[in-house]
Amino acid sequence: MKKIVYCLFITLAAASHVNAETQMTEAQLGQILFLDPNFSANRTMSCSTCHDPAKAFTDHRENAGNGVASLGDDGHSFGGRNAPMAGYANTSPSFHFDAALKEYVGGQFWDGRANTLADQAMGPPLNPAEMGLPSAQALVERIQENPFYVTTFKRLYGESVFDSSTKHDVLPAFQGFANAIQAFENTKQFATYDSKYDRFLKGEYELTVLEDLGRTLFFSNNNVNCNSCHLLKTEDSKQEPFTNHQYRNIGVPSNAEILRLAGLKAGHIDHGLLENPAVSDPQYDGKFKNPSLRNVAVTAPYMHNGVFKELRTVMEFYDHYNNPERTINPETGLPWELPEVPNTVDKADLEAQALTDRKIDALVAFMKILTDKRFEPLIEK
Structure with missing residues (x-):
């Protein structure tokens, strides 16, 4: 204050x-x-x-x-x-x-x-x-x-x-x-567009091996599907916001903590886009706006309800749809909870190759270099 x-x-x-x-x-x-x-x-x-x-x-x-x-x-x-x-x-x-x-x-x-x-x-x-x-x-x-x-x-x-x-x-x-x-x-x-990634595009920053792998994975259609929601332009375009500004239901589970804080009953459902007065078609139930990945490494917690606290958890959550070995939420030590709105999950957008731990590390490393220069000190090493 x-x-x-x-x-x-x-x-x-x-x-x-x-x-x-x-x-x-x-x-x-x-x-x-x-x-x-x-x-x-x-x-x-x-x-x-x-x-x-x-x-x-x-x-x-x-x-x-x-x-x-x-x-x-x-x-x-x-x-x-x-x-x-x-x-x-x-x-x-x-x-x-x-x-x-x-x-x-x-x-x-x-x-x-x-x-x-x-x-x-x-x-x-x-x-x-x-x-x-x-x-x-x-x-x-x-x-x-x-x-x-x-x-x-x-x-x-x-x-x-x-x-x-x-x-x-x-x-x-x-x-x-x-x-x-x-x-x-x-x-x-x-919107300063002065992150390490932006400096890389100008030839002012050299990517580490892990960051470069993450960049390759992010823009690849054969490995992950990040760019179906988090890319507006083409690969390595200047001033990319890293969101297409559309809406998706990725199967995010409910967060009991935020319901408790807000005084909402257990089991309350946030219907996302369907809460918008301009939208009435039930096919949009549970869809939320795709956020920009700019500064994502320093803007935890994640998802519309803050259910995940770590960026790596988010990546493991995505991977659990395609990787039979990725069954446990690392933050809770328990199996992943079911989607808050299960009937409209955008399954096609979630299809991808299973990720190794190194590939997840690489994607997290890439997202860290999307941090604006003045916020880089906020990144946890």
Whole structure:
């Protein structure tokens, strides 16, 4: 909390020195809003609380539900899903159905229910399990408490931005709040493309033998099937997000810990894409958005419910579909649990050659070099 307040103080101090010739941009305003805890009910939580810029835009608080869920502003509520990484979220297109692919693509959140980054930014402030404000009007009133915000909002969005007398689908100042955060999230800070892999593509880094094997396996269609979900472009393309922004059910088991924290009954089913109001076809039950593999080595736990804590466990989980010797979850010492939603598991995408331990080590080594340069110190050796 002290770090957030300090960062906000420094940013506001810098903002106070912006002169008329170099007025603050929408993205700069968004950065200040992103760090400001005043947009939570008890003024303890900002966007950066769950998407810490120093921790690859994820929630690394010690009280974050043992890592699987984020603690809300009220000090006791937890969400029912693992907070996704905000980094590289700006690579996702708007939520839509691709008729050629016969797949839903894009959007924000695990189920794509927010069409854009701006739509996503409107969610947490009003979610009672997150920042907990009672209404959009309450958020606008928090904006109006700060003369700097009032002046900047009027300059960027018009003198009438705080006028609520005319009926709007969304209050103009609330929309401005969301647009500013979207502008910030669209900056290079969220997608630097400066990992060891990116440096390798520029001839600035030499892969180790294990990393090179992992790269070969990742892009191979004859060994594993990683690129069916985690490749948007072609092999070794620049600025690859390592997700196709589509949705899959890979048979992830339920996580009793996150259900307990969120106050959900044992046996509760998260239906993923089917929870999106725009989706009603049961064939999409249990499908979740394929996350970017950028920074995956430093953004544990994994899956929509944080059920796996180690990246190697994730690889062994994938392998257990094809390897009869891979029967035990190494984190529990017990057999793998059954899928949360068994009827729609994308079995074709999970078909692959069985992996040796060395090949799993190689794939993990490759994924580690997808870490942004400034986050490399976070990698556990």
